[in-house]
Amino acid sequence: xxxxxxxxxxxxxxxxxxxxxxxxxxxxxxxxxxxxxxxxxxxxxxxxxxxxxxxxxxxxxxxxxxxxxxxxxxxxxxxxxxxxxxxxxxxxxxxxxxxxxxxxxxxxxxxxxxxxxxxxxxxxxxxxxxxxxxxxxxxxxxxxxxxxxxxxxxxxxxxxxxxxxxxxxxxxxxxxxxxxxxxxxxxxxxxxxxxxxxxxxxxxxxxxxxxxxxxxxxxxxxxxxxxxxxxxxxxxxxxxxxxxxxxxxxxxxxxxxxxxxxxxxxxxxxxxxxxxxxxxxxxxxxxxxxxxxxxxxxxxxxxxxxxxxxxxxxxxxxxxxxxxxxxxxxxxxxxxxxxxxxxxxxxxxxxxxxxxxxxxxxxxxxxxxxxxxxxxxxxxxxxxxxxxxxxxxxxxxxxxxxxxxxxxxxxxxxxxxxxxxxxxxxxxxxxxxxxxxxxxxxxxxxxxxxxxxxxxxxxxxxxxxxxxxxxxxxxxxxxxxxxxxxxxxxxxxxxxxxxxxxxxxxxxxxxxxxxxxxxxx
Amino acid sequence: xxxxxxxxxxxxxxxxxxxxxxxxxxxxxxxxxxxxxxxxxxxxxxxxxxxxxxxxxxxxxxxxxxxxxxxxxxxxxxxxxxxxxxxxxxxxxxxxxxxxxxxxxxxxxxxxxxxxxxxxxxxxxxxxxxxxxxxxxxxxxxxxxxxxxxxxxxxxxxxxxxxxxxxxxxxxxxxxxxxxxxxxxxxxxxxxxxxxxxxxxxxxxxxxxxxxxxxxxxxxxxxxxxxxxxxxxxxxxxxxxxxxxxxxxxxxxxxxxxxxxxxxxxxxxxxxxxxxxxxxxxxxxxxxxxxxxxxxxxxxxxxxxxxxxxxxxxxxxxxxxxxxxxxxxxxxxxxxxxxxxxxxxxxxxxxxxxxxxxxxxxxxxxxxxxxxxxxxxxxxxxxxx
Numbered sequence: 088x089x090x091x092x093x094x095x096x097x098x099x100x101x102x103x104x105x106x107x108x109x110x111x112x113x114x115x116x117x118x119x120x121x122x123x124x125x126x127x128x129x130x131x132x133x134x135x136x137x138x139x140x141x142x143x144x145x146x147x148x149x150x151x152x153x154x155x156x157x158x159x160x161x162x163x164x165x166x167x168x169x170x171x172x173x174x175x176x177x178x179x180x181x182x183x184x185x186x187x188x189x190x191x192x193x194x195x196x197x198x199x200x201x202x203x204x205x206x207x208x209x210x211x212x213x214x215x216x217x218x219x220x221x222x223x224x225x226x227x228x229x230x231x232x233x234x235x236x237x238x239x240x241x242x243x244x245x246x247x248x249x250x251x252x253x254x255x256x257x258x259x260x261x262x263x264x265x266x267x268x269x270x271x272x273x274x275x276x277x278x279x280x281x282x283x284x285x286x287x288x289x290x291x292x293x294x295x296x297x298x299x300x301x302x303x304x305x306x307x308x309x310x311x312x313x314x315x316x317x318x319x320x321x322x323x324x325x326x327x328x329x330x331x332x333x334x335x336x337x338x339x340x341x342x343x344x345x346x347x348x349x350x351x352x353x354x355x356x357x358x359x360x361x362x363x364x365x366x367x368x369x370x371x372x373x374x375x376x377x378x379x380x381x382x383x384x385x386x387x388x389x390x391x392x393x394x395x396x397x398x399x400x401x402x403x404x405x406x407x408x409x410x411x412x413x414x415x416x417x418x419x420x421x422x423x424x425x426x427x428x429x430x431x432x433x434x435x436x437x438x439x440x441x442x443x444x445x446x447x448x449x450x451x452x453x454x455x456x457x458x459x460x461x462x463x464x465x466x467x468x469x470x471x472x473x474x475x476x477x478x479x480x481x482x483x484x485x486x487x488x489x490x491x492x493x494x495x496x497x498x499x500x501x502x503x504x505x506x507x508x509x510x511x512x513x514x515x516x517x518x519x520x521x522x523x524x525x526x527x528x529x530x531x532x533x534x535x536x537x538x539x540x541x542x543x544x545x546x547x548x549x550x551x552x553x554x555x556x557x558x559x560x561x562x563x564x565x566x567x568x569x570x571x572x573x574x575x576x577x578x579x580x581x582x583x584x585x586x587x588x589x590x591x592x593x594x595x596x597x598x599x600x601x602x603x604x605x606x607x608x
Numbered sequence: 609x610x611x612x613x614x615x616x617x618x619x620x621x622x623x624x625x626x627x628x629x630x631x632x633x634x635x636x637x638x639x640x641x642x643x644x645x646x647x648x649x650x651x652x653x654x655x656x657x658x659x660x661x662x663x664x665x666x667x668x669x670x671x672x673x674x675x676x677x678x679x680x681x682x683x684x685x686x687x688x689x690x691x692x693x694x695x696x697x698x699x700x701x702x703x704x705x706x707x708x709x710x711x712x713x714x715x716x717x718x719x720x721x722x723x724x725x726x727x728x729x730x731x732x733x734x735x736x737x738x739x740x741x742x743x744x745x746x747x748x749x750x751x752x753x754x755x756x757x758x759x760x761x762x763x764x765x766x767x768x769x770x771x772x773x774x775x776x777x778x779x780x781x782x783x784x785x786x787x788x789x790x791x792x793x794x795x796x797x798x799x800x801x802x803x804x805x806x807x808x809x810x811x812x813x814x815x816x817x818x819x820x821x822x823x824x825x826x827x828x829x830x831x832x833x834x835x836x837x838x839x840x841x842x843x844x845x846x847x848x849x850x851x852x853x854x855x856x857x858x859x860x861x862x863x864x865x866x867x868x869x870x871x872x873x874x875x876x877x878x879x880x881x882x883x884x885x886x887x888x889x890x891x892x893x894x895x896x897x898x899x900x901x902x903x904x905x906x907x908x909x910x911x912x913x914x915x916x917x918x919x920x921x922x923x924x925x926x927x928x929x930x931x932x933x934x935x936x937x938x939x940x941x942x943x944x945x946x947x948x949x950x951x952x953x954x955x956x957x958x959x960x961x962x963x964x965x966x967x968x969x970x971x972x973x974x975x976x977x978x979x980x981x982x983x984x985x986x987x988x989x990x991x992x993x
Contacts (some may be wrong), residue, residue: 133635156612156724160640173934591683595656
């Protein structure tokens with residue numbers, strides 16, 4: 088909602104960049120493990136995805152149409168536990184409203200919110216209760232639009248209409264197939280609240296515009312995240328050099344920006360394909376899906392060249408990106424020499440990006456890799472089926488074979504196996520898939536590994552600089568005195584602590600999610 | 609903003625520390641209530657849900673509940689399952705009692721209806737406690753023993769406060785029998801052994817029912833913040849039991865002497881206080897013992913919008929929940945967190961209470977440190993220069 092963070096326009100120097108990463112990792116990342124751990128016991132409400140999406144839009148105010156308890160806890164949306172949505176108006180439905188309807192309360196609340204905040208956009212977010220009692224939220228928004236000089240849009244955010252386990256399973260399977268083709272999966276699943284906001288904005292807010300050549304929209308959630316902003320700034324810089332202008336960044340923008348989104352020639356989308364397709368149908372805006380295959384030196388090049396090609400700027404894109412890539416390669420070459428003196432093992436979470444991360448380590452950084460460790464814990468925590476997990480691992484291994492990586496892939500290593508592997512190499516770069524191994528040369532890269540997920544060469548260079556510096560200076564090994572190392576962890580679900588209550592709750596969730604989601608899409 | 613009846617019922621239920629809380633709700637309600645509780649203890653996860661989806665909306669959630677009960681009975685090493693039914697099953701009309709009756713379970717099961725739209729967090733708490741009365745057993749009374757009623761396991765500093773309160777009681781010759789709701793199932797069942805129920809802030813309905821059913825009298829006292837608040841608690845209990853203890857003689861002013869000049873300087877500070885029932889007692893401590901001027905006091909019992917009043921006041925410090933950070937930031941004043949929900953501070957040291965005599969010292973220390981370390985004060989001065 089109305090919070091706007093100033094983006095730094097001046098480039099950061101190297102020290103600033105790393106300091107900002109660690110600052111962000113410390114100050115906002117403090118909740119990250121807790122959030123992910125809690126995802127292993129349940130998932131958040133669809134409503135929270137909608138609240139989060141709404142909070143990205145400058146000048147928008149979401150109204151929760153439901154009991155106060157929904158707004159009470161949705162202020163703490165899991166995507167940004169470090170920055171609650173403090174002002175979240177609610178209609179506070181009570182039993183009377185459940186019997187007689189809550190429409191008048193909704194009307195009153197919309198008028199009150201407008202008087203108080205004068206927003207450009209009010210998003211009406213129904214809850215389970217208002218969804219069940221059948222309030223005509225669309226009708227009310229139509230009525231009030233005529234009375235108020237702001238846009239009013241209902242969003243389908245009823246909590247019981249969440250996605251199902253089967254749909255996630257299908258998405259994972261399609262992702263695994265995409266590793267072999269390098270084509271982004273085109274698998275539609277029901278949104279988790281964010282997509283519903285995007286689709287509704289396309290349907291109800293965006294306006295027909297004269298299309299401006301060579302202008303793009305970039306889907307970019309992350310107003311409150313440092314990493315997203317830096318990535319966006321780099322993409323903009325390179326686009327600018329190619330001759331591509333940014334029409335807007337959805338939804339990290341103003342309400343007017345959203346209205347004018349159809350002025351772009353092309354949408355660059357990541358997760359919200361439905362909205363991209365809908366804009367294509369409604370306004371003729373082309374779309375391009377940015378996917379995991381657009382990471383790494385070749386992936387980044389491919390991204391800019393493909394986008395340039397879509398806009399008739401293929402030549403310009405190639406020229407600029409070759410120059411950028413050459414510069415990056417020159418810088419990387421220095422670090423590769425350092426890396427070549429050591430032998431490494433790497434551990435990574437098994438998910439959409441894993442093959443591409445392996446590629447960055449092996450091809451771009453030219454790390455002498457002996458072992459590449461993959462964990463399927465996260466997949467299991469999302470109740471991905473064993474069949475799908477097996478397919479993902481098989482496809483990943485096929486890709487590694489095709490790409491002729493010489494390392495050994497180790498799936499779900501135990502703590503002892505990790506320790507043994509670490510002994511067999513000079514350094515184990517760990518993304519924390521197991522408890523910290525002490526007494527070995529383990530380097531925790533979890534704070535900086537997201538640099539490898541940027542759509543610019545600078546992230547890879549920055550990561551390499553960090554790694555080379557640590558190798559040069561030496562690292563302090565995790566010590567046996569670490570308090571963190573004194574706990575016993577669940578072997579299958581790190582970092583869940585070994586506790587029968589936690590294990591039972593984890594199993595309950597797994598069982599009930601499988602059972603309860605059968606009716607989903 | 610009130611958390612609603614479901615949150616209150618969940619908090620009361622999860623205070624039975626060895627029970628499983630089975631929420632008969634869609635995923636989001638379980639996430640919210642559980643996530644907020646997990647801020648107090650990340651390794652105490654005992655809640656699960658029936659994952660009500662569209663299918664349950666159409667066909668009813670009874671089958672999901674049945675399956676969940678069977679699984680919870682098998683998976684958890686716990687004596688009790690507490691089923692808390694939220695908004696959705698109450699609207700679609702699941703026959704929860706019939707489902708519970710239809711399955712053979714090893715564990716005891718207690719259920720309650722807790723639709724968020726049917727009441728406040730406080731009412732959910734009260735109703736949940738009343739639901740626990742049937743498991744309480746008539747037992748021999750332990751002389752000079754009390755139950756404390758009104759606590760939740762995710763209250764800020766609850767363990768530290770209880771330790772201090774128990775210490776004060778023990779020094780007065782009073783044993784604490786059960787703390788409701790922050791006790792085991794066995795302790796809950798044995799609650800009628802107490803000679804007196806001491807209600808702090810909430811849980812009066814439970815105390816009334818225990819009086820009717822077991823003949824246990826009850827008293828209502830404020831939360832024992834400060835030296836005076838501590839004395840009030842001890843006096844109330846001692847008077848009732850005829851024990852007689854002059855707490856004033858035991859008060860150690862030495863810690864306060866070390867910072868008496870600061871106390872002199874913060875005297876008269878205009879302050880606003882917001883929170884659950886703790887707020888009133890906090891305001892009394894600040895006013896009576898530190899000499900603060902209470903500008904706005906809100907206990908969140910209704911939809912009262914205190915924000916504008918606070919903004920229009922001279923408040924120089926705000927006492928509240930984590931959700932008041934934004935207001936404090938806007939007003940460029942420090943926030944002292946003391947009331948649920950608190951999700952941006954941790955409270956893991958059980959010897960640093962806010963309640964009781966020791967709590968008065970810790971609380972004063974926190975207030976002074978918050979004021980003196982407030983990062984915005986110098987930038988504010990720079991702006992004015």
